Amino acid sequence: MFYMLIIFVLVFGRISSLATPEEVFEWKELTFAWPNDQAKQSAINEGNYIAENNLPLGLDRWRNKLFVTVPRWKSGVAATLGYLPLDEPINKSASIIPYPHWKANLLPKGDKATEDTHIISVFRISIDACDRLWVMDSALADILGEPKVYSNPAILIYDLNTDKLIKKYLLKQEDLKQDSFLANIIVDVPKGECDNAYAYIPDLGGYGVVVYSLKENDSWRLKHNFFHFDPLHGDFNVGGVNFQWTDGVFGLALGKPDENGYRTVYFHPLASLNEFSVNSAILRNKTLVNDPHIYYEFKLEGTKGEKSQTSASVFDEKSSTVFLTQLNRDGIACWNTERELTPENVPVVIQDSERLVFTNDIKIDTERNLWILSDKMPQFLFRQLDPNEINYRILKAKVDDIIKGTKCEA
Incomplete structure (x- = not known):
């Protein structure tokens, strides 16, 4: 058996084994960093936080923050965009801190997103080389329940050094099809040209790709x-x-x-x-x-x-x-x-x-x-x-x- 092993190594090269990644975070149910216990209880009572309806889906890292998205598949999602601190020691079941703050993650009370700061429902995000967080907001909440569209899908861009929203762009109607579903965003920044960035947004339901130019502010x-x-x-x-x-x-x-x-x-x-x-x-x-x-x-x-x-x-x-x-x-x-x-x-x-x-x-x-x-x-x-x-x-x-x-x- 030993000689067979030697022959195998000589012919096929090194024997490799599957990598074992380190488990950094784990949850039975997602928790959030509420301002206080009263705020959490109020959210539960009003149906704004139903623990089992909060599923993490997308992520990206910037310095000591690991950003996580929680799409509004169902009602009761407390915050659709947040982050986990990576400062040691790490709490493996840490609560998600809403980003940029709680107010931005609250659903509008009416039928429309009346403020640019509103984030409705996010699947994936992308952090570029210029310290900016690009967010693809589907603008669709309670997908599996009583779906509600607040606006056209939107790209939101945040300056991670200041946590300020620096751009919100609503996709044009001609960018969309009847079955459009925009759940991803990839950012392409030519070296040293932060103002000339492009976002590529695959449309998994409408079978297309939407491109956004930051410099031209067009899609x-x-x-x-x-x-x-x-x-x-x-x-x-x-x-x-x-x-x-x-x-x-x-x-x-x-x-x-x-x-x-x-x-x-x-x-x-x-x-x-x-x-x-x-x-x-x-x-x-x-x-x-x-x-x-x-x-x-x-x-x-x-x-x-x-x-x-x-x-x-x-x-x-x-x-x-x-x-x-x-x-x-x-x-x-x-x-x-x-x-x-x-x-x-x-x-x-x-x-x-x-x-x-x-x-x-x-x-x-x-x-x-x-x-x-x-x-x-x-x-x-x-x-x-x-x-x-x-x-x-x-x-x-x-x-x-x-x-x-x-x-x-x-």
């Missing part, structure tokens, strides 16, 4: 066949729940900038096994929106393999590696973009059928930690979570530790 929409879901791969089995989704373009990851400052944008529909790409020069040029020739600028990179449906993805520049959540596999996979995209080159590098049930979002911070949020969302949506179990987790691991000994290692 436009692109369509492509690659933005649609694959009808052969919309079947999911996660955490004992079987369901079918038709989610289109969902995750985007920005590659390295070229000599002109443009990047390869890797993307995929959620209900698909394929990964695609397009150069950001195409997305940024609004004059190309109706040009039929740009169809051929979009490329199929390859297929990730069976059961490799992915929600979020993120790119690590140092290793040229894209990390991809694996919803049907309870884990995370990786792909070194300097290799051909084949199932053999997309290994699962983190897997845990207890702690990583529905890896909803991932981000890489400036220290090259991969942060992972898992939240058992299928049980939350289609069944009921057990309040006596750990349901929500945030974990992290060093990128180099994750890819060591795998085909993603440079």
Whole structure:
């Protein structure tokens, strides 16, 4: 047996094992940093806080703050945007602190969001190199109950050094389709050009991508066949729940900038096994929106393999590696973009059928930690979570530790 092992190592290289991420936060139910006990009790009495209806979904890190989103899937979400302090010692079941403050997270009393500071419902966020937090507000509350639209979806941009809202942009009606659902935002900032930032917003329900230019304060929409879901791969089995989704373009990851400052944008529909790409020069040029020739600028990179449906993805520049959540596999996979995209080159590098049930979002911070949020969302949506179990987790691991000994290692 020993000699067989030696032969295996000589032929196939080092034996790698799955990485084990550190569990930083865990909750049975989310709690919030209320001003006082009276405020909490009042929220409970008025139905503004129903603990079991608060599910964390998106995250990103800035210095000593880990931002977390809590979409308003159901009524009783106390705050849709907040953060967790990362100062030591860390409380693993810390209460979420609303950002930028409680007032911004309260639903408007009328039918419309009358103040620019209102945040209705947030799925994902993105922090850029200029210390700004970009928030994609769906403006839709109580999605699974009595849905209420307060405005068109909006981009909100905060200065993280001052916690001030510096821009709110309502998407135009022509940016939207009847079935539009905007749940993600990726920010592309050319080096040293903070005022020339772009946001790429995938529309998973309307099968398009909306682009926003900060400099022009304008937005436009692109369509492509690659933005649609694959009808052969919309079947999911996660955490004992079987369901079918038709989610289109969902995750985007920005590659390295070229000599002109443009990047390869890797993307995929959620209900698909394929990964695609397009150069950001195409997305940024609004004059190309109706040009039929740009169809051929979009490329199929390859297929990730069976059961490799992915929600979020993120790119690590140092290793040229894209990390991809694996919803049907309870884990995370990786792909070194300097290799051909084949199932053999997309290994699962983190897997845990207890702690990583529905890896909803991932981000890489400036220290090259991969942060992972898992939240058992299928049980939350289609069944009921057990309040006596750990349901929500945030974990992290060093990128180099994750890819060591795998085909993603440079």
